[in-house]
Amino acid sequence: MTKRWNILESDTNEVSFLQGELKINATLCRILVQRGIKNFEQAKDYFRPQLSHLHNPWQMKDMAKAVNRIIKAFDGNEKILVFGDYDVDGTTSVASMYSFIRKLHSEVAFYIPHRYKEGYGVSKAGIDFAKENNFSLIIALDCGIKSVDLINYANTLGIDFIVCDHHLPDEIIPDAIAILNPKQKDCDYPFKDLCGCGVGFKLMCALCEQMGIPLENALDYLDLVATAIAADIVPMNGENRVLAFYGLIKANENPNLGIKALATLGGAKQPLHINDLVFMIAPRVNAAGRMDDASKAVRLFIAATQEEALYYAEQLHNDNTDRKEADTDITAEALTLISENQLWVERRSTVVYQPHWHKGVVGIVASRLIEHHYKPTVVLTESGHYAAGSARSVPGFNLYEAIHACREFLLAYGGHFAAAGLTLEKHNVDLFRAKFEEVVSATIREEHLVPEIVINSVISFKEITTSFYNILRQMEPFGPENMTPVFIARNVVDTGYSKIVKENHLRLVVKQEDLTFTGIGFNMADKLGIVKDRHPFDLVFKIDENDWNGQKTLQLRIEDIKASEA
The missing domain is CATH 2.40.50.460 (OB fold (Dihydrolipoamide Acetyltransferase, E2P))
Known part of the structure; x- marks a missing residue:
């Protein structure tokens, strides 16, 4: 090419x-x-880089509210549920916050939504679980900023929410006790590009200061923060560079047992570099949520012994093997579909659909197809009664806007400039394909179709x-x-x-x-x-x-x- x-x-x-x-x-x-x-x-x-370069966590909007509510829960012996997404950022966020709180407070548990049964982010099933088990405070990490209705539902049940998120807020934000998100328009926190685990880390730092406990209680999780930074592809500058720098030192000198177990299974050479976190640790953690249940990734990171960590690492390793087989097979199938249809080859976009493809790898397959046919790509599969899937863009082209322009054929969609997810009626796949091609052809520039x-x-x-x-x-x-x-x-x-x-x-x-x-x-x-x-x-x-x-x-x-x- x-x-x-x-x-x-x-x-x-x-x-x-x-x-x-x-x-x-x-x-x-x-x-x-x-x-x-x-x-x-x-x-x-x-x-x-110096840890002293990190910003004061109290500069983040609602930090005092979040800290005070958690300390109130400690003092009242309330049950706290740590809730997070099923990807690397979510599971490292949950593992670090859960472990941090568990050292200070016995009444704590964690919850990871099932990708296929509950979907992305805060789920009704998770809130119902909290109610049934008498949790009065949920700390949501790497999600929650868009969960307006669900957090309102939790409020009716007497469950308070603290949201630690880094995704771009909508105009209406949830009615939570505290929302920690530097991307809020009225948040004065100087660095806007923390990952979800990074926002959780800042909350832990503030709790250390308020409770008069050593900062090392938070610094213990820097290797998990570095893993989240590496996997979530956030800018490697400012605070992220400092956190990743010291997180790598921690990963090499005194690693989390889960990271150590995955590095052992992956045959990583010492010392670990950021690429090891990106290409060896992250895919195995992500594979848990793609192929099965991501809770095992949290259990890996909170393991108390090396034997326990290896037990869960082997499960993630096996999930990743299954994931690789699935994405290799589906990519080959999709490339054959494209090559057999000359019209698709000549188009400026790619939309492929097969009902039997595994939902957990369609995003990866979209990226793989772009390596062969360099154009905005959508890969769809069957999800219940609907077609659903993932889209990936080429650098410089606003994928979200293109999908938004096709909304007449969609039941749901969301995402950002470079990646998106969408759901539609199966009978609308061909109509969506035609409309997406029309929109992309009208808006994409020639240079965007040639890799740079x-x-x-x-x-x-x-x-x-x-x-x-x-x-x-x-x-x-x-x-x-x-x-x-x-x-x-x-x-x-x-x-x-x-x-x-x-x-x-x-x-x-x-x-x-x-x-x-x-x-x-x-x-x-x-x-x-x-x-x-x-x-x-x-x-x-x-x-x-x-x-x-x-x-x-x-x-x-x-x-x-x-x-x-x-």
Whole structure:
């Protein structure tokens, strides 16, 4: 698939000034300037995050109300129910808050709604469970900001709600005792991009201060917070960067037993990096809710012994294996459906539907299809008497607005710029497909249909040294707004040793001037012709470290290859 190369610019004066202050490579300074780092003090805060950089939790609207209501519950020996969503952010939020409260108060339990029986967020079944079991306070984490009617229902039953959420509020917010959400228009909290677990963490910090107990009672859960930050794809800057930085330290030095068990089963190398949380921990946790019951993910994170943690980790590991098989099979089926219908191939959107597909993986399948057919994609399956599914967008295109424009054919929908969920009558699938294509065709720009690689800087091979790489590593943890730097090297030539390995992958041995590097391009066997035709080519890559038999060498992780312009 052809890709657009977008090479970022940096203000040359700002780069020169920063290089004068830091005395490091100019290419590194270009990347730092792109990330808003323009002087020594900003660089110091970036490279050396401190817990003291975290904002005062009392700046969050309703924090005092939330803390006072929880302490009142402690004093009155009330039963508290910790409620959360079934994804990574929700289950880590619940596990951390439940464990924190349990050390202070015996009358506490947790509740995770079943994805297919109850749906997303606060559920009537959960509130009824609370009433039947005499819970008088529910702390909702990573959900609740849109649950106006359900929280009103809880109020009629004498159950109070504290909402800890990070999703964008509607105009009407629930009538809860307290709503902690920095995205509220009248909330003065300085950092708006916390995940749900991060909001819960701030509540724990405030409780520590109010109750006069050591802050370590909250800091104990930083590895769970870091896992939620990594999985929820929130910006890796500001407070999130500080929380993730120290969460990774916790995950490596004294990990939650659940994280340790999943790392063991996943064969993770030490030390753990943010990518391990994203690609190894998070999928296994998410798989619990996708394939079965996410409560086992909470039980994993609150396990008291390593044996107990391994017991639940194995269940999540098995769920993830089932999930991978399901999404592989459904993706193959969907690609066949598309290839058999030339009209669909030529369209600017993709909508596929099969009633037997597993509802838990349709969002993943939509993302997989975009890797093959780069266009806004909707994958639907049967859900009871209806068709339901997930949609995913390509960068730059507002998927939610496109689905909103098709609302005449929908029973329900929700989401945001890049992803959405929807439900419709089965007989409306074809009508929705036609309308969605009409809307996308009228509004999508040509460049949105071609994947873009954002490149931070041109680089020469002579700049790629161990000390350069060591500074790159100090820019971790990487994530949105602080992505792994991508480089381009011009006029590279093959040494004659490049080849295809394992059928689909390209192993490069290339040189620029008199310096040689090896590299790996996954699923890039089709680029061998460019490499082997003896003409110079331009290489886009990330810099990686290869550890082979205890020997560490720098290597290139190839992102794209194009023939150099004459």
